Amino acid sequence: MRFYPFALSVLNNMPEKEFANLQHLIPYTFPTSQFPVPAPNLVPDDSDKNIWLIPEIPSCLHAQNEEQMSSAPKPTLESELHQLPRPYPLIDIIEKKTNFYFPPKNPEITPNKKIEEYLRGRRLLLDELPFAIEEIYEHIRNGFVHFHPGLVRKGRSCQCQRCSNDDKELFGSFQCFRCKKECLYCRNCIMMGRVAGCTPLFSWVPDKGAPIQEGDPQPQFNLKWTGQLSPFQAMASQKLMKFLTAFLNGSNVRDTFMIWAVCGAGKTEMLFHSIEKALKGGLNVLIATPRTDVVLELEPRFKAAFPGTAVKALYGGGEDRFSQGELTISTTHQLLRYYKAFDLVIIDEVDAFPYTVDEKLRYAVRQAGQDRSITVYVTATPDEKMKKQASEGTIGNVKVARRFHGHPLPVPVPVWAGQWNKLLEKNRLPRPLLRWLRTHLEAKKQIFLFVPKVSMLVPVEKIIIEQFDVETESVHSTDERRREKVRRFREGNTRILVTTTILERGVTVKGVQVAVFGADDDIFTESALVQIAGRAGRSPEEPDGSVVYFHHGKTQEMLKAIRHIREMNELGEKEVLYEGLENHGEAGKNEPLDE
Amino acid sequence: MSRWTNEFLGNQNLCLICLERFDTPVGWRWALGIEERTSVCGKCSSKMDRITEVVCHICGRPPSSGVTRSDAGKSNGKLLRCYDCERWAKEEPWDTKPFIHQSLYSYNPFMQEVLAQFKYRGDSELARIFSEDVVKLARTLGKFDIVTTIPLDEKRQWERAFNQGELLAEPFFPVNLLQRPGAAAGEKQSKRSREERLAALKGVFTLSENGAKVNLIGKSILIVDDIYTTGATLRSAGAELYKAGAACIFAVTVARATGEREDERVSDKGTEKTIE
Numbered sequence: 001m002r003f004y005p006f007a008l009s010v011l012n013n014m015p016e017k018e019f020a021n022l023q024h025l026i027p028y029t030f031p032t033s034q035f036p037v038p039a040p041n042l043v044p045d046d047s048d049k050n051i052w053l054i055p056e057i058p059s060c061l062h063a064q065n066e067e068q069m070s071s072a073p074k075p076t077l078e079s080e081l082h083q084l085p086r087p088y089p090l091i092d093i094i095e096k097k098t099n100f101y102f103p104p105k106n107p108e109i110t111p112n113k114k115i116e117e118y119l120r121g122r123r124l125l126l127d128e129l130p131f132a133i134e135e136i137y138e139h140i141r142n143g144f145v146h147f148h149p150g151l152v153r154k155g156r157s158c159q160c161q162r163c164s165n166d167d168k169e170l171f172g173s174f175q176c177f178r179c180k181k182e183c184l185y186c187r188n189c190i191m192m193g194r195v196a197g198c199t200p201l202f203s204w205v206p207d208k209g210a211p212i213q214e215g216d217p218q219p220q221f222n223l224k225w226t227g228q229l230s231p232f233q234a235m236a237s238q239k240l241m242k243f244l245t246a247f248l249n250g251s252n253v254r255d256t257f258m259i260w261a262v263c264g265a266g267k268t269e270m271l272f273h274s275i276e277k278a279l280k281g282g283l284n285v286l287i288a289t290p291r292t293d294v295v296l297e298l299e300p301r302f303k304a305a306f307p308g309t310a311v312k313a314l315y316g317g318g319e320d321r322f323s324q325g326e327l328t329i330s331t332t333h334q335l336l337r338y339y340k341a342f343d344l345v346i347i348d349e350v351d352a353f354p355y356t357v358d359e360k361l362r363y364a365v366r367q368a369g370q371d372r373s374i375t376v377y378v379t380a381t382p383d384e385k386m387k388k389q390a391s392e393g394t395i396g397n398v399k400v401a402r403r404f405h406g407h408p409l410p411v412p413v414p415v416w417a418g419q420w421n422k423l424l425e426k427n428r429l430p431r432p433l434l435r436w437l438r439t440h441l442e443a444k445k446q447i448f449l450f451v452p453k454v455s456m457l458v459p460v461e462k463i464i465i466e467q468f469d470v471e472t473e474s475v476h477s478t479d480e481r482r483r484e485k486v487r488r489f490r491e492g493n494t495r496i497l498v499t500t501t502i503l504e505r506g507v508t509v510k511g512v513q514v515a516v517f518g519a520d521d522d523i524f525t526e527s528a529l530v531q532i533a534g535r536a537g538r539s540p541e542e543p544d545g546s547v548v549y550f551h552h553g554k555t556q557e558m559l560k561a562i563r564h565i566r567e568m569n570e571l572g573e574k575e576v577l578y579e580g581l582e583n584h585g586e587a588g589k590n591e592p593l594d595e
Numbered sequence: 596m597s598r599w600t601n602e603f604l605g606n607q608n609l610c611l612i613c614l615e616r617f618d619t620p621v622g623w624r625w626a627l628g629i630e631e632r633t634s635v636c637g638k639c640s641s642k643m644d645r646i647t648e649v650v651c652h653i654c655g656r657p658p659s660s661g662v663t664r665s666d667a668g669k670s671n672g673k674l675l676r677c678y679d680c681e682r683w684a685k686e687e688p689w690d691t692k693p694f695i696h697q698s699l700y701s702y703n704p705f706m707q708e709v710l711a712q713f714k715y716r717g718d719s720e721l722a723r724i725f726s727e728d729v730v731k732l733a734r735t736l737g738k739f740d741i742v743t744t745i746p747l748d749e750k751r752q753w754e755r756a757f758n759q760g761e762l763l764a765e766p767f768f769p770v771n772l773l774q775r776p777g778a779a780a781g782e783k784q785s786k787r788s789r790e791e792r793l794a795a796l797k798g799v800f801t802l803s804e805n806g807a808k809v810n811l812i813g814k815s816i817l818i819v820d821d822i823y824t825t826g827a828t829l830r831s832a833g834a835e836l837y838k839a840g841a842a843c844i845f846a847v848t849v850a851r852a853t854g855e856r857e858d859e860r861v862s863d864k865g866t867e868k869t870i871e
Contacts, residue, residue, distance in 0.1 A: 058753050127754065169609050172720030177756045187614065187720060194717035196756070 001126070001178045001198055002087035003053035008101055011052065025054050027103040027141050050101040056087045057133055089179035089198035090149040091158070105205065106142035115139060118322050119204035121284070121341025123162065125150075125193045128322075128337075129202065136202065143205065150199035151184060160186035162195050162336055164363035188360060192336050203339050220308035221279040221326075225272050232402045232575070236261065237270045239398040240376065244274050244344070247374050248281045254396050258377045258386055261400035262409055262568050263505075263534025267378050268298065270400070271346060272305055279309060279326060283343035287329045288365060290355040292316060294348060298329050332361040338368040345369050346376045349505065351383060351527050380534060381527035381564075401572035407543035408569040410536045412529070412562050417550035420518050424456065429463050433517060433550050437496075440513045440546065441468055446489070447496045448514045450532055452521035454500055460517065461498050474498040504531040511542035519549035519558055529561035610636035611724055612709060635724055642705040646698055646851065651677035654826055655697035657853055683830065688837045694830065694844050695736055698823055698851030699728050706850045710821060714759050722762035725849045729819060730766050733847045739817040741809070742767035745832055746800070748775040763849065764819035772806035772816075773832055775799055789825045796831040802839055812840035823848040 008030055014022070030052070115131055118124065129136065139145040151158045159166040165188035176183030179198035186195045195201070229237055236259055246252040261267050271287075278285050287302075289295060292315045299313040312325025314334040321334070328342070332355055347355075347365065355361050369375060377386065390397040403409070417430035440447055451460055457474035464472045471494045475485045489497045490509055497503075501523060514536045516524060524532075529549065536545030549558050610617055617636035633640075646657045656677045676684070683689045700706050713721040733739070744760030752758060761769055816836055818829055823846075833844040 058749070170614065172718065174719035174757050174762065177752050177758075183756075185717070185719075187718060190712065190716050190718045194756075196717075 001200070002056040002089055002180070003093060004056065004087045005093050005098070006052045006054065008050045008052060025141075027052055027101065027143070028106050029103050030101060051093070051098045052101050053093065055133065055137060089176075089181065089183065090200055091151050091153065091184070091197035094149045094152055100148065102140070102146050102205075103143040105144055109142045109144075111139055111142070111144045115145070116204055117324055119145060119202055120206070120324060121204070121339065122322075122337050123201040123203045123339040124322075124337060125195065125199060125201065127193055145202055146205055147200035147202045149197075150195035150201050151186065151197045158184060158197070160188060160195050161201060162186070162192070163189035163360040165189065165360065189336055191333075201339075206340070221276060221306065222308060223272055223276040223305060224307050225269070225305040227269065229269060230266065230402075230404045230406060232400050232406070232572070233266050233270045233404060236398045236400045237273050239396075240270065240274045241277060243396050244277055244281075244374070248277075248283075252374070254394065255372075255374050256377070256389075256395040257374065258379070258382060258390055258395055258397040259400065260382055260390070260397060261378065261380060262403060263380045263531060264403040264508075264538045265380075265400045266404035267348070267400075268301060269404075271376075271378070275327065275344075275346075276306070278344045279306075284341060284370075285327050285344045285346070286335075286342040286368060287327075287346045287348060288332050288335060288368075289329075289348040290332050290352045290361065291349065292331055295329050295331055298348070302327060302329060332364060335364040335368040336360070338364070340367070340370050342368055343370050343373045344376070345373060346378065348378045350377045350379045350386075351381045352505065356383070381530045383527075399568075399571060401568045401575060403538070403543070405540035405543055406576075407537065407540075408572060409565050410533065410545045410547050411565050411569065412533045412547040412549050412558075414519070414549045414551055414554050414558055414562070417517070417552060419552055420550065421552070424459060427459065427463060429460070429467070429517075430550065433515065434467065436515060436546075436548055436550075437464070437468065441470060441495065446492065446494075446509060446512045448503070448509070448512050448532075448535055449496060449498045450504070450514070450516045450524075451498060451500060452518045452523045456518070457498055457500070464496055464498070468496075470495040472496040472498065475503070476500050477502045501528050501532075504528050505534075507535065508538050509535070510539040511545065512536060513545055514547045516549045518551070520551040520553050520555045524555075524557060526557045526560040526564060529558060530564050533561065533565060608634065608636075610634070610639055611721060612636075612639040639705075642703075643709075644701045644703050644706070646701055649675075649697070651675050651680055653677070653680040653683075653694060653696065654823070655695075655851060657698075657701055657851065679826070683826070688834055689830070692837050692844070694833055694846070696823060696826065696829065696846040696848065697732055697736060698848045699725060699732060700850050702822060702824075702850040702852045710850060714755070714821060717755060717757070719757050719762055722759070722765070726763050726766055729763050729847055729849065733767075733817055733819075733845065736817075736845045736847070737843070738815065739843075739845055740814040741772070741811070742769045742817045742819065743772040743806075743836075744769050745818065745820050745828055746771065746773050746775050746803070759821045760819050763821065767817070767819070769819065770805070770809065771803055772809065772811070773800045773835060774803035774806075776801055789827070792825055792827045796827050798831075800832050800835045802835065806839070811836060813842045814840075815843035815845065816841050818844065818846045820846065820848045822850050822852070824852040 006026070011019075011026055011030065112131075112135065115129075115136065118129060118131075126133065126136075136145060140147065148161065150161055152161060153159075154166055157166050157168040158171065163186065165171075165186050167188070170186065170188045171184050172187050173182055173184050175181075176196060176198060178196075184197045185199075189195065240257060240259065243252065243257050247255075259267065259270065261270070275285055287298065289298070295313055295315045299311065303311045306327060309327050310325040312323065312328045312330075314321060314328065314330035316331065316333060321337075332347075345365065345368065350356075365375075379386075382390070386395070389395045415432050415436070417432050420430050420433075423430055437447065449460070449464075451457060454476045457476060461472050461474040464470070473485050473488070473494045473496075475482050475497065477500065479485065485494070485497070486503070486507060488494050490507075512535060514532060516529065516532055518524075519529065533547045536547050537543045551558065608617055608619060609615070611634045613636060615636060617638075619633060635643075646655065648658060649655050650658050652675050654677060656679075683694075702710075709721065712718045733742075742764050744758060744764055747755065747758050816833075818832060820829060823829065829846045829848075833841075833846070836844060
């Protein structure tokens with residue numbers, strides 16, 4: 001949309017009569033300009049950097065609004081502004097290196113609660129707001145709502161302010177009806193609605209933090225979870241608590257904390273006490289994760305743990321995306337709509353696709369945090385950079401080396417399987433794999449078999465059925481029956497599940513044996529292999545399991561993964577020996593986690 | 596050819612739909628510069644279902660919906676007509692005047708996704724995928740003098756900030772002949788059933804100021820639009836043009852609904868709302 005730019009100096013020097021006419025269009029208060037302009041020059045000039053923008057409201061929107069809001073003053077722009085400079089698209093106005101002026105909040109006006117609910121802590125497009133444009137403009141005039149341009153020119157390209165995209169190829173252009181000229185738009189985040197060159201992003205002006213009294217009971221935030229933490233979990237929980245307390249006192253040095261916990265350590269439970277404390281301290285808490293499955297899984301657990309708290313789950317295709325909650329669980333995609341909203345940001349499974357490859361999502365997470373906020377990363381497989389930061393001490397961190405049931409992780413065994421590629425072409429599986437499968441089938445175990453490519457799923461499934469005649473299924477990411485197949489496997493109806501890396505995390509089946517067929521493929525990175533190994537031995541009853549990497553030549557990634565797991569086990573051993581963190585079997589009674 | 600040649604020659608394209616890079620084979624056509632640049636990767640284009648044979652020569656209905664394939668083969672050069680078009684032929688002006696429509700693709704779930712992104716989320720760049728093919732398909736229908744599009748009412752035009760038909764017909768330089776005056780607009784077509792659509796469209800279109808100036812008598816006119824569901828929109832626009840004296844109406848759309856109507860309406864609503 002287009003805006004009429006006004007220099008504040010122009011408003012200052014406006015003749016009385018005209019000023020009265022424009023009363024309902026200009027900010028309720030504004031400072032007298034430092035640079036008085038001699039003549040009422042109506043073109044914004046460079047000497048005055050503060051400008052006020054009046055939106056151009058098309059007549060077709062007028063007609064409808066008149067019925068809806070008869071009480072509100074209705075600006076009839078066309079008649080009064082015809083003598084003024086023509087309106088410009090937002091991207092051209094920002095080009096002039098001007099400041100948009102926004103007045104402080106008008107204490108005499110009570111804002112619309114609905115608009116506040118939509119906009120607090122968010123940045124939304126006009127199209128996402130179900131309010132009349134005049135009403136929003138009223139709030140801008142009175143200092144409750146700010147806006148800033150969606151796109152900013154940057155060198156030869158431009159940058160989307162919502163998703164930080166500045167790749168020239170990812171911008172499209174079209175003849176825009178709103179700004180009546182060729183208009184660029186960002187294709188990178190088009191799934192969330194179009195940010196074009198003339199699009200303003202609206203946000204609510206945050207209140208100057210109302211201090212929350214210490215010792216305020218706030219019973220609605222009470223934690224109702226009664227389970228007991230294992231000594232390993234308790235240690236991590238305490239460390240996080242300390243970090244959080246430092247933040248609440250304002251004495252923290254670092255603002256990032258990493259929980260490096262092995263698969264099946266019971267990460268969610270470690271967070272409970274700190275989240276309770278944060279909520280009571282008046283912080284806005286966000287739990288973000290790259291995967292929708294994880295959001296769906298966490299929501300009921302947090303709702304059960306914090307029954308009095310408004311828990312809000314956000315994911316693609318979810319309902320009611322615009323109400324506010326006290327505790328927000330969200331996919332990282334949804335965070336693109338947030339802006340400086342959270343004080344405590346917890347990111348679960350940071351190393352999961354697509355967070356690792358999509359710069360947009362990392363930007364979204366950064367933008368969602370307040371200026372002063374803490375970020376907590378929870379992961380089983382941190383990347384090199386984070387490990388380095390942790391060892392240097394630039395980020396706070398804690399390692400949880402043992403699972404909640406206190407047993408060490410099963411260590412993967414590499415087994416040479418010859419040219420598995422060639423064999424598969426001849427419709428055969430390598431001998432070692434067949435032998436391994438037979439042993440575990442005879443022991444009546446369930447088996448997870450990971451393969452590197454989707455195209456390998458069906459042949460492998462066929463050969464297994466021919467050879468062993470057991471219930472076997474294969475599943476991949478775009479499989480329509482994915483959920484159903486996984487459920488059948490969980491219930492034990494399927495003996496062998498052949499799958500790609502999509503099931504490397506999140507799926508927990510009791511007493512399952514794990515094999516990676518073709519572990520030397522590029523797709524199996526250290527983190528993937530560690531996650532896959534983490535599927536085995538999750539339940540306290542059967543804490544051991546076989547994990548085998550069938551390969552044709554060991555790769556660095558395989559060796560790193562094995563080393564990783566060994567080191568974690570050793571660390572856990574040390575803690576048990578020297579710090580007296582013996583597991584007394586009580587924590588073993590906790591419900592199985594991550595299910 | 597191998598990946599490195601593609602990288603070396605810079606022959607990597609960005610798929611307009613999935614935003615991923617893909618290779619196009621390098622061959623003589625490429626070297627001579629006569630190869631058509633594709634803007635959609637193999638994966639995405641394999642999910643688009645091109646309509647190659649029709650069972651109705653009027654509305655371009657593909658086989659599988661309503662009429663079976665075996666009937667389709669037995670035309671022997673006769674003009675085939677589906678049940679819907681029989682019904683239309685009983686009404687003014689279709690009992691005497693011709694109407695020919697063809698679509699590029701069937702409106703399968705993938706196409707619904709793509710067109711929802713194009714129309715409702717406003718990804719206008721996607722028009723580039725189709726506009727060339729729209730031109731080719733239109734040329735096969737016959738000779739036409741004027742190209743026009745279905746107008747949007749002002750409010751919707753503001754909402755969407757572009758007219759999807761105009762973008763698709765861009766290579767033809769479409770002329771704006773019709774308009775949709777006033778408050779009759781209301782709900783979107785995609786949210787209605789057939790009966791509602793027909794009732795709602797009575798006299799929606801009128802000749803625009805521009806259209807009144809153009810001499811339409813004896814002209815054949817091509818209308819370009821994005822989706823054909825019942826044909827009601829296109830036909831009511833066509834009827835208006837016939838009133839102004841047009842001789843023949845052609846229509847080309849990107850996607851044609853083939854399945855159950857009820858389902859489409861529901862899923863259409865669905866896709867529109869799921870903006871991630």
